Every structure is written in structure tokens, then in C-alpha cells.
Amino acid sequence: MSDSPIEKSNKRKYFLEKLSGRFFLFCALISVISLALIIGFVFFKGLTPFVADGYSFVDFIFGNDWVPSEDKFGVFPMIVASLYATIGSLIIGVPIGLFTAVFLAEIAPKPIAKILSPSVQLLAGIPSVLFGVFGLAVIVPFLQNNLGLPKGQSLIAVIIVLAIMMLPTIVTVSETAIRAVPKSYREGSLALGVSEIGTIFKVVIPAAKSGIMAAIVLSMGRAIGETMAVILVAGNSLIIPTSLTDSVRPLTTNIALEMGYAAGTHQEMLFATGIVLFSFILILNFVLAKISAKGGQ
Amino acid sequence: MNKIKKFSIYLIALAITVLLSACSGGANNSNSSSNDGYTLSISGSTSVGPLAEKLAEQYEQKEEINIEINQIGSSAGITNSINGVSEIGMSSRDLKEEEVASGLTETIIAYDGIVVVTHPSNKVDDLTIDEVKQIFTGKVTNWQELGGDDLEIVVVSREDGSGSRDAFQEIVGYSSGELIKNSIIASGNGNIKNTVATNKHAVGFISFEYVDDSVQPIKINGVEATPENVLNQTYGLSRPFLFVYKDENLSEEGQGFIDFILSSDGQQIVAEAGIIPLK
Numbered sequence: 001m002s003d004s005p006i007e008k009s010n011k012r013k014y015f016l017e018k019l020s021g022r023f024f025l026f027c028a029l030i031s032v033i034s035l036a037l038i039i040g041f042v043f044f045k046g047l048t049p050f051v052a053d054g055y056s057f058v059d060f061i062f063g064n065d066w067v068p069s070e071d072k073f074g075v076f077p078m079i080v081a082s083l084y085a086t087i088g089s090l091i092i093g094v095p096i097g098l099f100t101a102v103f104l105a106e107i108a109p110k111p112i113a114k115i116l117s118p119s120v121q122l123l124a125g126i127p128s129v130l131f132g133v134f135g136l137a138v139i140v141p142f143l144q145n146n147l148g149l150p151k152g153q154s155l156i157a158v159i160i161v162l163a164i165m166m167l168p169t170i171v172t173v174s175e176t177a178i179r180a181v182p183k184s185y186r187e188g189s190l191a192l193g194v195s196e197i198g199t200i201f202k203v204v205i206p207a208a209k210s211g212i213m214a215a216i217v218l219s220m221g222r223a224i225g226e227t228m229a230v231i232l233v234a235g236n237s238l239i240i241p242t243s244l245t246d247s248v249r250p251l252t253t254n255i256a257l258e259m260g261y262a263a264g265t266h267q268e269m270l271f272a273t274g275i276v277l278f279s280f281i282l283i284l285n286f287v288l289a290k291i292s293a294k295g296g297q
Numbered sequence: 298m299n300k301i302k303k304f305s306i307y308l309i310a311l312a313i314t315v316l317l318s319a320c321s322g323g324a325n326n327s328n329s330s331s332n333d334g335y336t337l338s339i340s341g342s343t344s345v346g347p348l349a350e351k352l353a354e355q356y357e358q359k360e361e362i363n364i365e366i367n368q369i370g371s372s373a374g375i376t377n378s379i380n381g382v383s384e385i386g387m388s389s390r391d392l393k394e395e396e397v398a399s400g401l402t403e404t405i406i407a408y409d410g411i412v413v414v415t416h417p418s419n420k421v422d423d424l425t426i427d428e429v430k431q432i433f434t435g436k437v438t439n440w441q442e443l444g445g446d447d448l449e450i451v452v453v454s455r456e457d458g459s460g461s462r463d464a465f466q467e468i469v470g471y472s473s474g475e476l477i478k479n480s481i482i483a484s485g486n487g488n489i490k491n492t493v494a495t496n497k498h499a500v501g502f503i504s505f506e507y508v509d510d511s512v513q514p515i516k517i518n519g520v521e522a523t524p525e526n527v528l529n530q531t532y533g534l535s536r537p538f539l540f541v542y543k544d545e546n547l548s549e550e551g552q553g554f555i556d557f558i559l560s561s562d563g564q565q566i567v568a569e570a571g572i573i574p575l576k
Binding site: 065066067068069070072141144150151152153231235236237238239246247249256257258260261262263266 | 448449450451456457458459460463472473474478479480481482483484492495496498499
């Protein structure tokens, strides 16, 4: 029997449907495969020294000396540096970002918000290396001259650069969260005689809490993973920082700095450094997932 | 749905297999060359090695020859050339007396030289090698102790694994573990130069070709850092790159390779590698 024209066109339609479905699946798989490849590669390379060559993982995590040419691999100073830098930048970045978001969402007159909002978003588009160059050319000499330091490359320089870099994430995500708080909350609070600022801090921000937490975790991820900007202003010294003016080497810069010439075990240890970094990011992602699950309830 | 799941798992497994086999396979093919002429065995210094690899690559394109280069360190390479395991040994240090006594001939193929630089405003412009060592190992921490202003010294070094850093440490005589811990670590000559050029406290080391007006090159024992002074062997922060061999072991092909290195073509490659050529 021969197909009617309608059946024919339907067949074609179904075929196209199926084909595009497959194509979209393929596109979706690309990111999954990339993830699997990266994880597989980093872990394969990074675990080799511990599994095959008998290096101690505990010594690696808690060792204070990183001297690859003398076969000493300890990343503890870098873990400390990464944590200090991240926490420090949160202490500066979160209040500034949050207040900016409050201002944009609640207080700012429309024309001002119209200028401010895009400029904050533009900040997110600046390549990280430019933040580094800015830090090296402006922040480092500024610290050196005004604090009377022998060198401006320091933990505080890293913290300042990271704090600026995380602003767009904090501002845009928490602004969205604040805007999502129902108007009736504010109206209720204002009707009870609470001032506008009181309403913001007692009602709106608590209501937007999960969104704001998500913003903080996201920016933490950015801070701990940032490399290019940090490498230029950190000084990369291998010490456990005891003051804000010590120069530091976070985990990311250790990898970027030494990968160029590393070979053999040294290179594998840099991948192992990547595993440590990866674990931090993974933990952050878990926290983020927990927070958003809570927010969904 | 289940099918798709299975399919994606296959895909991921396949991708990982391909990747793993690619990285384990990549390591071994640098030495396998296709032509089957004479095989010249060279072993020795890890500093001379990369340069020798570059020279060999060019020479292999011109001649029917395989050149095998093993980077095992100067002393091991010299020993190998003495007892005939390798035809030619590579060394980045001068021969010791007993090594010369065992009948080795040495040919200098190039010079390696490094310049210590400070901020142009620094009054200190002349150091001994021992003073350089004390600065980089943190025994001297203020320029005042060396006749300069009362400024803390900020040491800038290359990253571990860098050839320049290895060379510098070998010539000056300290190990990576001894390097002062709070030194700034910068990747690349340009980075070190910029850091030193913008910090009155800083001192670093760079290759000859990077020196310009933004930094002040330091004299070593009163000798200025110029390629001429390296070639006449008065500048302290330099070392010869040597090929050593026993005359009776050296084949025609080996002699041909050495002649190629000393030719203007060979020396051109030396210069391109950032090492000081003989002419």
C-alpha cells in the first residue's frame, strides 16, 4: 500500500523529531563527557604517586615543605593560604555585595539602579587576568608605599582582588533573591510601623536567606578557584602566612606556576594539588545543593 | 531511557580508555626515529640536554643518523664517556683533575650565563658569589649589610623545575631547600624583571638577553655581566657547556655532530635557545 501525503509528512516529522532529540542528547553528553574526562585524568595523574610510588598522602596534605627538586611535596601552606584568602575576601566582599544588592533592589531610585546594575554585571565580564594586572599595577604598589612594606605582593593584596572579583556574583544573585521576596512581607512590616531599613534587615533579608547563602557559596567557589589574578599579586612564597602582609601561594597558583617545567613525580604532585582543590570545590557544591534544596521547600 | 543511560556509560568509558592510553603512550616516542643510520649515544647533564636535543633534531634532518640523548646528570655522563658506555658525555661543569687524567678531551659547545639584577636605585652594584649565596639563602636580609640603604632585601626567584633556577643554584652553590622561604616566586624571566624593576627592595636573576635599562645588572667580583666577559671566563656567574669524549671512542659521525654544533648553523641554534654562543 502506498503512503498518503499526510502519512508521508508525518513520517518526516517523526524522523526529524527523533533526529533532533538525538542531537540534543549528544550536546548534553559533551559536558558530561568533559567532566568525566577531567575528573578521570586529574585523579589518574594525581593519585599515581600515592598508589604506585608509595608517597604518603598524609605527608602531602600536612607537609610544610614544597621542594620538588628535593622530592619534598607538602601542600599545607597552600591549603592555609587558599582558605585565608577565601575567608578574607568573603569578609570584605559579602557585606559590600549584600549592601549593594539591598540598595539596588530596595532603595535605589530607578534611574540610578539602571546605571548601577549593568555596571556591576560588566564587572563580571572583565577577564580575570586584567584584575591581576590591575592588582599588580595599582594595589600592590599602593600597599607597599602606604604600609611601608618591603613587598606589596601579599595575602591582603590577594584578598582585595578576590573581594572585587566576587562582587558581581554576590550582587546579582542576592539582588534576584531579594526581589523575589513577596511584596506583602514588606507591606505587612511597614504597616506594623517598622522603618524601611528595619524592614529590609528584619524581614526581607531573612526571607531571602537561602538565595543570599547561595550567592556566598558561589563567590567562595570563584575565590578558591581563581588563578590568573592571584598569581600576579600573591608573591607565591612557600610559607604559612602569619600576617596579612606575608606573601602566599594558594593551591591554584602552585599548579599554574610550576606546570610549565614539571615532569614525572613533580607533575603528578601538581595534579594531586588539583585533587585537593577539586575536593574543596566539590564540598562547596554539596553545600550549595543543600542550600538550594532547603530554599525550594 | 535505559538504553540512553547504557549508551552514555559506554561513551564515557570509551573516552576514558582513549585518554588513558593516549597519555601513557605519549611518553615513549621521543627517542624512536625512523631512519636507520648510525646511532650516536650521548649522555650527561640535564642542563646541556635540552640544548643537545635541539641540536640533534636539526642534525638528524641533515644526516642519516640517530642521536640518543640520555639526561642523567653531568657526573654520570662523564663516567659513561670514560668507560665507553656513551660515545659523548655532556657536562655543565668543568672537568675534575682525575677526570682529565683518565684521558678525556673536552669541547666547549656554548656558555650559560646568568645576571643578578636589582632596582636601578640600589647603591649596591657589585657582589661576590658568596654574598649572592647569602642573599638567596636568607643569611643577609638587609641591603645595609652590603653597603646599601637600610632596606629589607626581597628575593625574587624562578619556580622550582625551571632550568635557569637550576643553573643559578648550581653556580652559586645552594639547593632549592635552602632558598629563603619568603622569596617571591615568579614564572619567567620577564616576570622577574618586572618585579625587580618596580621594587626598590628586590633582587632577582635573569638570562642575559632580558637585561635592559629597567633593572641594574650586578657586577660579580667587579666584573660586568657581558657575553664577552663570559667568553673570556672572567664573569663568575657562568659555566661552560661541555661535550667530553675519549679520542679513541669518538666515531666519524660523533665528530661530525660536534663540528655541526661548532659551525655557524649550530651556534645559531645555541643562540636561539637563549644560551651564549661561542662567537
